[in-house]
Amino acid sequence: MTLLRLSTIGMFFVLFSLGFAKPPFMKVFLDAYKINPYSPLGKARCLSCHFPPAPPKRNSYGLDVQAAMEKVHARMLTAEILKSVEKKDSDGDGVNNGTEIRKGALPYDKSSKPAIALTLAPMALFCFRRRGAAAR
Numbered sequence: 626m627t628l629l630r631l632s633t634i635g636m637f638f639v640l641f642s643l644g645f646a647k648p649p650f651m652k653v654f655l656d657a658y659k660i661n662p663y664s665p666l667g668k669a670r671c672l673s674c675h676f677p678p679a680p681p682k683r684n685s686y687g688l689d690v691q692a693a694m695e696k697v698h699a700r701m702l703t704a705e706i707l708k709s710v711e712k713k714d715s716d717g718d719g720v721n722n723g724t725e726i727r728k729g730a731l732p733y734d735k736s737s738k739p740a741i742a743l744t745l746a747p748m749a750l751f752c753f754r755r756r757g758a759a760a761r
């Protein structure tokens with residue numbers, strides 16, 4: 626009976642600590658970028674910075690955020706720290722973190738990029754102008 630009671634109490638503390646691991650970090654991240662909860666990034670939640678199944682091991686974007694926090698000796702994540710890693714390309718896919726996050730893509734996943742229409746828009750405009758110039 627005592628073992629069962631201790632197991633129950635222990636399980637409660639484990640679940641409690643998992644459920645509330647660094648919630649302020651997540652809130653800062655969601656608030657800073659007004660992330661759509663239905664986008665891939667919104668669904669990723671803690672996995673925006675950590676490898677599955679859950680924290681503490683960080684992915685490439687999480688490591689960049691951690692380095693930025695250590696650089697300013699911060700123990701709490703801020704919007705300014707997040708902005709300081711926006712120009713980086715944590716997953717090396719050629720799109721910087723800020724652009725990926727604002728478009729709902731995953732800054733740690735090479736296969737996740739913002740919608741292609743936005744990437745090709747300047748190219749389409751260039752072709753349209755050339756075609757217009759040739760017609761004159």
Ligand SMILES: [Ca+2]
Nearest residue numbers: 714716718720
């Ligand atoms: Ca990227």
